[in-house]
């Protein structure tokens with residue numbers, strides 16, 4: 001189980017989110033975003049998966065996930 005904060009995922013708050021896999025973490029991040037920061041979720045949904053911002057974000061997030069210790 002790894003714990004990454006909203007901020008480490010590029011979000012605006014320090015809410016910790018936990019998941020067992022990278023995919024689960026993305027889902028946890030997205031549902032937190034929709035609940036806590038609906039405006040940001042809306043902006044992200046408007047972006048295509050090939051948008052350079054999204055590609056850059058995914059690269060950063062993959063690194064954060066890899067560097068976070070598994071508890």
Ligand SMILES: [Zn+2]
Nearest residue numbers: 006011013036
């Ligand atoms: Zn947040």
